[in-house]
């Protein structure tokens with residue numbers, strides 16, 4: 001099966017910083033991390049529900065998702081997907097990468113507190129036919145809760161309370177949280193997020209699958225790609241398992257002083273795949289004051305802005321390219337009467353060919369500039385290969401976190417700003433903190449402002 005998988009890792013440009021022997025010397029640690037991810041026994045092992053993509057969503061749930069998606073496609077011109085973090089990024093990553101544009105437009109709300117963005121979207125949907133998918137595992141996150149109120153209000157004003165209820169699907173915990181309570185009381189259709197699947201590992205659960213299906217993307221193909229990579233990763237040998245090779249290599253590079261990993265693609269439609277990847281690795285590994293900072297660039301665009309930094313800035317970065325080897329539309333560079341634009345040497349060549357040359361040139365130049373880099377090659381981009389890529393990174397991330405000695409499945413650090421914000425906003429039960437935070441902000445702002 002492994003031979004037919006659409007994904008491989010080229011690690012040639014990690015040398016001389018890291019070579020095969022060094023990665024192989026970590027095989028025992030990799031085996032242990034593999035055991036923790038597949039059998040439990042490691043930190044956070046109550047969140048391993050994503051490991052078997054055959055179980056993350058049942059056949060019945062897939063059928064329900066397809067039925068709900070068909071209903072939304074039939075009745076609506078827009079789906080407002082409301083969520084943030086893991087309840088948002090995976091679906092957007094897949095939809096922006098693969099969306100055929102033949103169904104309702106999926107639009108996103110509740111992923112910020114921007115008045116401008118929400119106002120713009122509310123005005124765009126005014127008088128339009130739309131449905132809502134409110135997605136929140138905890139059911140209590142502020143941004144999606146606020147957005148849900150805004151868009152529910154618009155929908156209710158447009159179609160009436162009775163009809164609005166039929167156009168809302170809530171994806172949330174089976175029993176806990178405000179969204180679950182609300183959905184049960186209002187009688188919305190609901191999809192369940194299992195307790196053992198954390199937000200950033202939930203794209204292949206109902207969290208991601210409903211908006212993805214509404215966008216007309218083949219969710220069976222997506223799941224099949226993930227399942228096949230999951231099966232292939234059960235062989236732990238780093239010379240045959242690119243996910244584990246990648247996990248070990250990035251840990252080795254971190255220990256050698258590299259502090260940032262840049263996800264680099266040559267396809268703007270992978271922008272949100274990079275955003276999803278950033279959350280996956282950032283929340284999984286950014287703890288105990290260690291780990292690589294996950295950043296992203298889009299090339300060749302950013303070669304004309306960040307390219308200088310990557311080539312000659314501080315030498316603390318590694319780079320991971322995600323490259324599509326084929327399957328792109330054929331756009332040929334046409335003949336021209338004159339060669340005034342000096343592009344005669346490219347006449348008749350395809351844009352994909354030029355883009356590929358740009359990638360090869362960049363990987364070599366960055367290696368020469370002291371940036372160890374490796375490349376994840378996808379044979380083409382479709383639902384199957386994207387499912388494979390998603391699972392590849394998820395599995396690599398779990399194993400990488402255990403190799404680094406942290407809990408890859410919690411995110412305690414995200415609570416610190418929330419506590420301050422709730423205090424400032426006067427949320428019930430935060431009264432004590434309100435006074436403290438206000439006093440600290442006042443003392444701070446009195447002394448430290450420079451202005452014209």
Ligand SMILES: O=P(O)(O)OC[C@H]1O[C@H](O)[C@H](O)[C@@H](O)[C@@H]1O
Pocket residue numbers: 084085086087135136137138139140141144199200283411414
């Ligand atoms: O799905 P929710 O419970 O609304 O959470 C949405 C997101 O917000 C939180 O603050 C966490 O940092 C993320 O891991 C999570 O994906």
